[in-house]
Amino acid sequence: MRRLLKAAVLLVVSVAAPGTAYPQKATEQFIPVGQSPGVSGKLTWIGEIVGTDATQRTLTLDGAQGAHTAKITEKTRIFLDRSKLKQSNVTGTVADLQKGRRVEVKYEGPGPAPVADWVKVEITRP
Amino acid sequence: MPSQRGEAEPGRCAGRVATVVLAGIWPLLACEAPRPRTPEETLIARGRQIFFGETFAGNGRTCGSCHREERNFTIDATFIASLPKHDPLFVAEFQPALKQNFENPRLMREHGLILENLDGFSDLANRFTQRGVPHVLALRTSIASPQGPRTGWSGDGAPADGSLRAFATGAVIQHFTKRLDRVAGVDFRLPTDEELDALEAFQLSLGRQADLQLPLPLEGTVAKRGQEIFLDNTLGKCNICHRNAGANATLGPADAGNANFDTGVEELPDQPADLTGELMPPDDGFGTPGDGTFNTPPLVEAADTGPFFHNAAVETIEGAVAFYNGQAFNNSPSGRFLASSDPNGVGIRLDATQVVAVAAFLRVINALENIRSSVDLLTRSAAMGFAERQEALRLLRLAVHDTNDGIRVLSGAGLHPEAVADLTTARGLTQRAATSLFGRRRTTREAIQALERARSWMIDTQP
Numbered sequence: 257m258r259r260l261l262k263a264a265v266l267l268v269v270s271v272a273a274p275g276t277a278y279p280q281k282a283t284e285q286f287i288p289v290g291q292s293p294g295v296s297g298k299l300t301w302i303g304e305i306v307g308t309d310a311t312q313r314t315l316t317l318d319g320a321q322g323a324h325t326a327k328i329t330e331k332t333r334i335f336l337d338r339s340k341l342k343q344s345n346v347t348g349t350v351a352d353l354q355k356g357r358r359v360e361v362k363y364e365g366p367g368p369a370p371v372a373d374w375v376k377v378e379i380t381r382p
Numbered sequence: 383m384p385s386q387r388g389e390a391e392p393g394r395c396a397g398r399v400a401t402v403v404l405a406g407i408w409p410l411l412a413c414e415a416p417r418p419r420t421p422e423e424t425l426i427a428r429g430r431q432i433f434f435g436e437t438f439a440g441n442g443r444t445c446g447s448c449h450r451e452e453r454n455f456t457i458d459a460t461f462i463a464s465l466p467k468h469d470p471l472f473v474a475e476f477q478p479a480l481k482q483n484f485e486n487p488r489l490m491r492e493h494g495l496i497l498e499n500l501d502g503f504s505d506l507a508n509r510f511t512q513r514g515v516p517h518v519l520a521l522r523t524s525i526a527s528p529q530g531p532r533t534g535w536s537g538d539g540a541p542a543d544g545s546l547r548a549f550a551t552g553a554v555i556q557h558f559t560k561r562l563d564r565v566a567g568v569d570f571r572l573p574t575d576e577e578l579d580a581l582e583a584f585q586l587s588l589g590r591q592a593d594l595q596l597p598l599p600l601e602g603t604v605a606k607r608g609q610e611i612f613l614d615n616t617l618g619k620c621n622i623c624h625r626n627a628g629a630n631a632t633l634g635p636a637d638a639g640n641a642n643f644d645t646g647v648e649e650l651p652d653q654p655a656d657l658t659g660e661l662m663p664p665d666d667g668f669g670t671p672g673d674g675t676f677n678t679p680p681l682v683e684a685a686d687t688g689p690f691f692h693n694a695a696v697e698t699i700e701g702a703v704a705f706y707n708g709q710a711f712n713n714s715p716s717g718r719f720l721a722s723s724d725p726n727g728v729g730i731r732l733d734a735t736q737v738v739a740v741a742a743f744l745r746v747i748n749a750l751e752n753i754r755s756s757v758d759l760l761t762r763s764a765a766m767g768f769a770e771r772q773e774a775l776r777l778l779r780l781a782v783h784d785t786n787d788g789i790r791v792l793s794g795a796g797l798h799p800e801a802v803a804d805l806t807t808a809r810g811l812t813q814r815a816a817t818s819l820f821g822r823r824r825t826t827r828e829a830i831q832a833l834e835r836a837r838s839w840m841i842d843t844q845p
Contacts, residue, residue: 278530278537278669279544282502283552286564287541293551293578294543344563347504 281333281374285347288339289360289378301326302360308353314369315353317361326361326372328353333374340380352377416770422583429584432577440558440570441477442470445550445581448496448515448557452783454687455588456517458494458694479561483507486660493655493694498556500536501670506562511665512655514694516679517687519589521546524629524680527639535692536667537642537677547582590751593628594682596621599842600746602798608743611736618740619720619730620681620706627747629680642668642675646714647691650705655693665693674715685741685748686787700741700795706730707737738795745791746840749801752788753837756781757830760812764826771822778816778826785809785833801839808832 279295290296303319316325334348353359358378363370419427434446447470449455457471465471474485483506489495495512502509513535525531525546533539533549541555542548550573560569573581596613600606611618612627623631623643631638648665655662666672676692684690690702707730711717717729732740759781766774789805792798811829815822837843 279548280500280534280538280541280552281670282499282541283555284541285503286555286566287551287572288566291566291572292542293548293573293575294545295548296542299543339566339568342565342568344565347502 284333284374285335286345287376288345289337289358289376292360292362295362296360297321300360300362303358305353305355305357305359307355315359315361315372315375317359324361324363325369326363326375327369328372328375332372335374335376336379337376338379340378341382348377416767417765425580425583426587429580429582429587432573432581433584436577437470438554438558438570438573440554441473441480441560443473443558444470445553447471449518451780454517454683454787455519456515456687458689459492462491462494477560480559483510483562484559486512488658489655489660489662492658494689495655495694496557500538501666501672503564508661508663510663512662513665513692514689517683518585519683519687520591520628520680521588522586522591523593525640527641528637529639532640532642532677535676536665536669536672537640537675538668545582546585547578550578550581589755590680590682593626593630594747596626598747598750600743601840601842602742602746604739605742605746605797605840608736608739608741608746611732611740612743616724618732618736620740622720623678623716624681627681627744629678631678640678642677643716644674644714645676645706645716646710646712647676647693647695647705648674649710649714650695650708651710653693653695654697655695662693667692681744682747682751685745685791686752698741699744699791700737703732703740703744704737707732742795742797745795745797748791749788749798749805750837750840752784752791753805753833756784756788756808756812757833759784760826760830760833763815764823764830774822775816778812778822781812781829782809782816785812788836798836798839801836804832804836804839808836 284292290302292300296302301317301319301321301324303317303321303324305315306318306323307316308314313328314325315328316323328350334350334352336346336348336352338345353375360376362373362375364373365371432445433449434444434451437444448457450457450461453461462471468476471490472487474480475487485497486495489512494514496515498511498513499506499509500511516535525533531540531545533544533546538544539552540546540549541552554570554573555564558570563569566572597609600609612620615622622633623641625632629640631641633641644667653662666674668675668677684702685699688697688699688702690696690699691705696702696705705711712721712729721727721729759777763774763777763781785805785808789802789809792802792805808829811825811832815825815829818825
């Protein structure tokens, strides 16, 4: 019985540990800024980039929801939203996080500088 | 010219005819106005309309292109073969912009596989998976987990917040696009909030709204034994991950909800799609990169929604049960976990008769669900008056499909021939009701009685 319970607990851990709610990020790439259902405006900030800190790896934006700072990690996905140019959205890099650009940041976790799950950068000029 | 005795005057004759016709039809027209819909029913009806009719300005596909109502909200190779060549399902065959890297027509036609770019769109030629179409029945019971909703074969099918509501947005981007550029507003339009609400409500309304409570008082000896094996955590061990033959797991004391497991399906040798020689990259399941796990589907609806597993690797329900006997499962993380809790170190080991018994149980509970669904459809149809005739007929046609499925899953294994006979009668009566102008409701009630008789052969219906 004890063995069964131990195995069950291990299985629960193995099932639950990777199993945090995990939205599929592949198609997220093609959703324009501000249109992510259930997320945009609720779990994201939308605004203009007002600063980046390369050493701290943070991004600060200012928008209707005020100024916010998020950490950029190697897991943060950066998408270039080119839908206003009627071009396909593509993945970007940290170099695309330029001051003055409009972005949407999906944040995760608590604290003054939560981690950015993804950042969509709106590209309006070719 | 004066009329002769016995010969009706034309004007009077027309008047009599009109009187007779009106006397017959007036009650139908006047007394049976459609019942007003509740707000929820209105939302569900709107969702149905979108699900089957809305292309989102894309390539012509709708949600119903792959999730066919008359095929239990899925499709398989047999059904696909019955479609006309310009069905939107086949856009990759006739739309030049989608000829490369959108679908593999051969795998779609031969195995019902649909291409998905779950790990990104950066290398369309090489980075994709091929998956079967999961049905969307009983979603009310089968997507909730402590970690959040799990949708699609790997539990991570929806973008945004990962919810069933958001699922349609990802589906439009993946499957509805006119070009592989996938530009919103050009290649498709994204669903609105109102449409997402309606689609979610519609999908949640489909199929069972609650799990079974096993054990059931089954009448058939083989199915009854199959149920015992299914519930035996030292033998079949099925109920651990498929509690009450649903999609939720009970792991020790914990309700794990709709969980993901690595059961080793990807390790199966000689998978039918692989044998074609077409490119079939490994499917790594949940997440990017994947962890090899896939989501647990409900089993009540399994027997009539094959082929089985995310890659449509197994065609029959008996084969799907037998999979858990094999090396692929017993060497998988899930198989090893089961072995670690077994006094003899065995994962799952069933003999052929036991495999067949478990499959018989699954066939019987599927047929019982077919009957439940058919009775529900017929009851709703019978409550509709002449003014709702078109909707009533639609429900009758669906009931024919459901009843037919019940016949198919039982006769496919020689189970309950008496029930099959009653189901066949019910199907005939339902078909007759659908063509009857005045006897529709009476014939529908007779069909319900035949379904109830069929059920009584399979399960003790006494209170």
